[in-house]
Amino acid sequence: MNTLNINGERLWQALMDLAAIGATPKGGNARLALTALDGQGRDLLVRWMREAGLAVTVDQVGNIFGRRAGRNDALPPVMTGSHIDTQPTGGKFDGCYGVLAGLEVMRTLAERGIVTEAPLELAIWTNEEGSRFLPVMMGSGVFAGVFPLETALEARDSEGKRVADELAAIGYAGGAPVGREVGAYFEAHIEQGPVLEAADRVIGVVTGSLGVRWYDVTVTGMEAHAGPTPMPMRRDALFGATFLMQEVVKIARDFAPHGRGTVGVVNLHPGSRNVIPGAVRFTVDLRHEDAEQLARMDARFRAACAAVADGTTTGAVLPVDVQQVQYFKPTPFARELVEQVRAEAAARGLTHQDIVTGAGHDAVYIAGVAPTAMIFVPCKDGISHNEIEDARPEHLEAGANVLLGAMVARAGLPAGA
Amino acid sequence: MNTLNINGERLWQALMDLAAIGATPKGGNARLALTALDGQGRDLLVRWMREAGLAVTVDQVGNIFGRRAGRNDALPPVMTGSHIDTQPTGGKFDGCYGVLAGLEVMRTLAERGIVTEAPLELAIWTNEEGSRFLPVMMGSGVFAGVFPLETALEARDSEGKRVADELAAIGYAGGAPVGREVGAYFEAHIEQGPVLEAADRVIGVVTGSLGVRWYDVTVTGMEAHAGPTPMPMRRDALFGATFLMQEVVKIARDFAPHGRGTVGVVNLHPGSRNVIPGAVRFTVDLRHEDAEQLARMDARFRAACAAVADGTTTGAVLPVDVQQVQYFKPTPFARELVEQVRAEAAARGLTHQDIVTGAGHDAVYIAGVAPTAMIFVPCKDGISHNEIEDARPEHLEAGANVLLGAMVARAGLPAGA
Known part of the structure; x- marks a missing residue:
């Protein structure tokens, strides 16, 4: 088989289309968790997931899962994901890149008609940023059992509005129970720091979180x-x-x-x-x-x-x-998955280095219940949580290709595929 | 002649009587410059001055002068003074002590029928604290030519009220021109610092200001x-x-x-x-x-x-x-007057030491136009600008005696008195 590659232009276009929902004058994004704008973003993603052949479910804390069945569909899924909620003056890439890189993986596999051995899933976690509701990393936290569902649903914003009510208002108070077995979890993300740019590396192989x-x-x-x-x-x-x-x-x-x-x-x-x-x-x-x-x-x-x-x-x-x-507490990522990311970057001839994440991510919570790894790509001047947050299309494309390769390798291809 | 002594009990009583005007629940004083309470305080002092035989005048910035004629009344006066306005949560001694120690000097001389060679004056300077109107040390500043009369009269408080109008409202918009020759200026004050108390000294011989x-x-x-x-x-x-x-x-x-x-x-x-x-x-x-x-x-x-x-x-x-x-800029006080204070403390067997003032005082401005010295007495725990500001009656009495001795020595006694 030839090397599988995602479509970089389509990925970039998806990032720009999502960023149009809640676009700010300075080129950033303001799409706070469970607002009407977040609802519009979710609706767009759900439509794209279905168009890529994914079966969509929503759990009780509003996490969205798009599933691509495996040949052996009883295996636990190889999952990727991130979030599409933003800071009040956030950028276009934080979170959204991980979700849309995952979508691009699914689109590429659909296009090629490739079915993996284990099923694949794309997750959109509810309220990662915590700008409107605390605790932060809410959806992944409940999924991983870090705090109870009730804590999340009863959380209120500064105007006293409840998560449970706001989920219902945008149509994402789902019925699926929160949390289940995950075979492996990968998350692609912009670095949000200056290390990769300064070292002139395309891929950060994330070994864990501080x-x-x-x-x-x-x-x-x-x-x-x-x-x-x-x-x-x-x-x-x-x-x-x-x-x-x-x-x-x-x-x-x-x-x-x-x-x-x-x-x-x-x-x-x-x-x-x-x-x-x-x-x-x-x-x-x-x-x-x-x-x-x-x-x-x-x-x-x-x-x-x-x-x-x-x-x-x-x-x-x-x-x-x-x-x-x-x-x-520090969270080391799964050695085997980290190695898969490293090997994939090397196989594609991408400059790469090991890195730790100093910022929090949904992956850090998921790492408590499933083997987990992350893939970083550089962001301009290390700046994030800011409307001027920026990243280069070729880096985003490279990171999505590593994600594709690692997920497929982990899920397994039928013999001879 | 026997050593002249002031009446320590009368001094203490005067301090307590003045402190009753604008008394605060925690035992302090709130008598901000040019308020009705400041007016009441001034009225009380003017009555006391007249009862002690002083001729009272008020200048255009509201400074009050009580004059005791000298045998040679053409000589420039030997002056003492301080202020009776306070911080919003001020104490009973800051400023008031210098004014009432001066009053006690005048009362003592009146009682004894002593007339000095040069005239003596007691000054009450307008708005030393600057809590309500800026600049601070307003009355002495205009008197010493540090800033113009107009600047002071046009100054406004946070409610927009003008010094000129507030002076008139309490009856202290005087007619006397501001500033004239002063032969010597002494000011008694609590230290407002911890040095004398820590060293167990009664008198601080102030050599200048930082x-x-x-x-x-x-x-x-x-x-x-x-x-x-x-x-x-x-x-x-x-x-x-x-x-x-x-x-x-x-x-x-x-x-x-x-x-x-x-x-x-x-x-x-x-x-x-x-x-x-x-x-x-x-x-x-x-x-x-x-x-x-x-x-x-x-x-x-x-x-x-x-x-x-x-x-x-x-x-x-x-x-x-x-x-x-x-x-x-640093202001060294007049060597001759400083020596007079030191000698007077020594002659009375009072423990004393040289000290500099780190805080601002009217004396620092007057030092620019007349030979000047200050006399410090300890205050409890070095605390000032606070309702719990406190000082011991015997220290206040000792400081007033040094003031009396120094003023009389400077003004001169008729031969044989």
Whole structure:
């Protein structure tokens, strides 16, 4: 058999057609979960799925599945998918690329009349972004049993509207039970970071997702007038906090290449130009691909906090309160599937490298219940969650070809096909 | 002649009586400049001044002067004073102590029938706090020619009310021209800092006021997702900014004992837990008693900014914008008057030490047009601009005695008195 290839122009046209629903003036997309626009996007996808010969079902949390039967249809499906909901000022590729690359796989197989051994499915997960309803990655989370269906259906947006009602309003309150056996799950996605572009690679072979620890930290000093208070008599909360902010970055650097450390929010009390800060609150985001390493990063950060608190760091006692407010454990992807992606990229002569995902994806939840892998393609300047998000047609085409190859290889072709 | 002493109980009672006008539930004072309450406070002081035999005049910016004639009344007056307006949640002592210590000097001299060679005056300066109208230290500023009368009279509060109209409404739009020759100016004040209390000294001999440089600083990096962006590819504006925040403190420590360095306001953009800060804006407050040393502190801070900007400090290029937004030059007080305060404290056997004022006072402006000195007494825990501001009666009494002694010594007693 000759190498199977998807149709890159058709893929690009599908991306542009979907992006017309909820298009923003700056070239982005605003199609928030379970809005009328999301309903229009879903309707378009369902029509395209049916035209490609897929049998469409909708489950109780609104996840849509398009199924292409296998020769041995009792086998668990080889699935791909992503989401079509966007951020309020989102781009045209985040999520949509994974769904439409999957659709393109199905269209290509239909065109060629190829039937795989195991069935194939294309999933559109409900509310991945979490911009309108929390929790984020809602549809895949319920599917993978991370939280109960009821939690999702009862979630309300800022206007008090319920997920259950909004699903019904757009016609996607489905009847299928949520969750079932999946043989393998692949998800194609834009990288949402700068690594592939900087390394000039077309394909990112995603080996897993980083674990994340989020903290709220408060350093307490003593508020006093900046003029009359001599330096040795100060308990400057900000001065102490700066050492912890630096330590966050240094820890991440020391746990290279997959350590990450970020302080994104800082608030001072009272926040006046001529008053020594009496308290500083800030957030910390530590990430690593390995749970044990992440625990060591946590320990080192807490030790730094203790040294600020007892006066070792600055000479002044500055009590530090550290609250871990969120923990997502690292998720390594299935070795066999990752290897399939790598082999497919190599076989097609595509430049590629291993990469981890620092952002969350539906695949990270699905990885808890099925062998999973992801395929990244570069995005311009690493920018995502932004209307200027962009990606090159040839990269999107290449990623879809790798997806096609990996899915078919995994599902199996009848002998002699 | 026996040592002259003021009446400490009468001083305390006057403080409590004035504090009853605009008393707050937490024991503080809210008597904002040119409000009806300020008018009531002024009326009480004017009555007390007249009862003590003083001739009262009011100038065009509402400054009140109570004059006790000298034997040689053509000599320029030896003046004392302060203010009776307060912060919105102010204390009972800030400003009021200086005015009522001066009143107590006048009462004591009246009681004893003592006439000094030069005339004595007690000044109540309009709107020192600047809580309602800017600029701060308004009355003394116009008196000293720092800004024009018109600027003060046209100033408006947040409701659009004009100083000129509010002066008239409370009956203090005076006719006397603003500014004239002053032979010497003394001002007694609570320290508003922790130095005297910590050193267990009763009298602070104030040698001058710190110069101040205020800056607005912006460090610019590149906003990016905290997950997918590896550490070496980051331009983290906060990481760079923390080195500058630390340098502010280190510079001040290296210019001990009178260097001060404070970062009181920090704002991050975009300010999201999982986004690397793209920009950090913060304020810097550098102080020193010597203008040249303060200029050296400025140069060192700017060098640190340049090292962050060109990548030397963090390895990433992070442009830094530094704007000096305010400069108050250091004001050394008159050596001869400072010595008079020191000698008076010593003669009375009061523990004392030299000190500089880090906060602004009317005396700092008057020092530009007349020989000036200040007398500090301790305040509890160094706390001021707060309803819990407190001071001990024996300290207040001691400070008023030093004021009495210094004023009389400066004005001169007729031979044999």
